[in-house]
Every structure is written in structure tokens, then in C-alpha cells.
Amino acid sequence: MICGKIHAVDAIDRQILAELQRDGRQSLTDLAARVRLTVSPCHRRLRDLERAGIISGYRAVIDPPAAGFGFQTLVFVTMREATRDAIAAFETGAAAIPHVIDAQRLFGEPDYLLRVVAADLDHFQRIYDEQLSALPGVQRLNTTLVMRTIVDDRPLPL
Incomplete structure (x- = not known):
């Protein structure tokens, strides 16, 4: 536009x-x-x-496993409150974490979906403990491990 x-x-x-x-x-x-x-x-x-x-x-x-990021998770984030300041602070914080490779704000519950890459489970645990859980305004984080990616970075159907 x-x-x-x-x-x-x-x-x-x-x-x-x-x-x-x-x-x-x-x-x-x-x-x-x-x-x-x-x-x-x-x-x-x-x-x-x-x-x-x-x-x-x-x-x-870039193929994540080939680049050393063979561990992927989906992290569902529920916020304490949905004020303008809380949303802005959370989004700024999430965008600053390099291992968050995709972040989407959702309607309804949960409030956000983050796709996070890491080398392995121990690496993800450090990211979770030190960065994700410290994001402002977070009430709850629910994590799902990605077993296998079926469709990723698909071109738009033009």
C-alpha cells in the first residue's frame, strides 16, 4: 500500500x-x-x-535443523490484562527474543502464539526460563512441542 x-x-x-x-x-x-x-x-x-x-x-x-535449531515449540501466551500498554510491552519484548521466529496475536484465548526455535530441550528451557517467562504482562505460558513441520513458508496461492 x-x-x-x-x-x-x-x-x-x-x-x-x-x-x-x-x-x-x-x-x-x-x-x-x-x-x-x-x-x-x-x-x-x-x-x-x-x-x-x-x-x-x-x-x-534456511532449514532450521541444518542451522542447528532442530527443536521447535509453539508457545501459547495468555496475558494478565489486555491494555494498550500491556500489549505494547509484551509485543516489544517478544520481538526482541531472537529465537521467537514467528509471533501472532490471536482473537480469544490464548492471546498470542509464538513459534520458538532452539538447539535442543535444554536450550529451549533456558530460553523459556530466562526470556519467555520474563515477558511483561504474561499470566500463563502453555508449550507444545513440534513433532514435525508439514507445511512451512508456503508461497501465497497467486
Whole structure:
């Protein structure tokens, strides 16, 4: 979005987005060929998608176990109170913990869902004891161990 206006995404923009989700490292020349445009209009559309915030960035997708984070948990957080200050303090604190790789505010109970990675159970226990349990405004933490990830970081169905 730019200035509160929705950017119109047409079929060609959707093709560009789908191609970039499939392979974000492809050259502009390859991208243009795949969406059947010349390089200049493809580049212009790509810049427009970036400026509009539809493309919010580029990154490498890293396999957590291969990087030493073979232990994942889902932590459900129930807050003591839902005041503006309590929510802001909790969200700032959760965002500052590097091992929290995904955090979502939920409607109803619980209030938040955090996805946390660690090397192993002992490492997670330290994160839990020293960081998660110290987050401001927390009434209760419930943790579920992830047995296996089935779908992760799936591209949007464009």
C-alpha cells in the first residue's frame, strides 16, 4: 500500500509475484522471459510492486535443523490484562527474543502464539526460563512441542 491506497495487481503482476516466490534469486532477464515481458517493463512493474509494499523484501530460506535449531515449540501466551500498554510491552519484548521466529496475536484465548526455535530441550528451557517467562504482562505460558513441520513458508496461492 502507498498512502492508504490499494495497489491494483493484474495478471502479469501476479505472474511476477508467483515467479519470485518460486525463485527470488533469478535474474531480471529470466524473470521477464518467464512472464513474457521485455526487461524494461518487467523492471518497472517489479519496482512498483516493491514501492507499494506488496514485495516486502528478499531473503534466503534456511532449514532450521541444518542451522542447528532442530527443536521447535509453539508457545501459547495468555496475558494478565489486555491494555494498550500491556500489549505494547509484551509485543516489544517478544520481538526482541531472537529465537521467537514467528509471533501472532490471536482473537480469544490464548492471546498470542509464538513459534520458538532452539538447539535442543535444554536450550529451549533456558530460553523459556530466562526470556519467555520474563515477558511483561504474561499470566500463563502453555508449550507444545513440534513433532514435525508439514507445511512451512508456503508461497501465497497467486
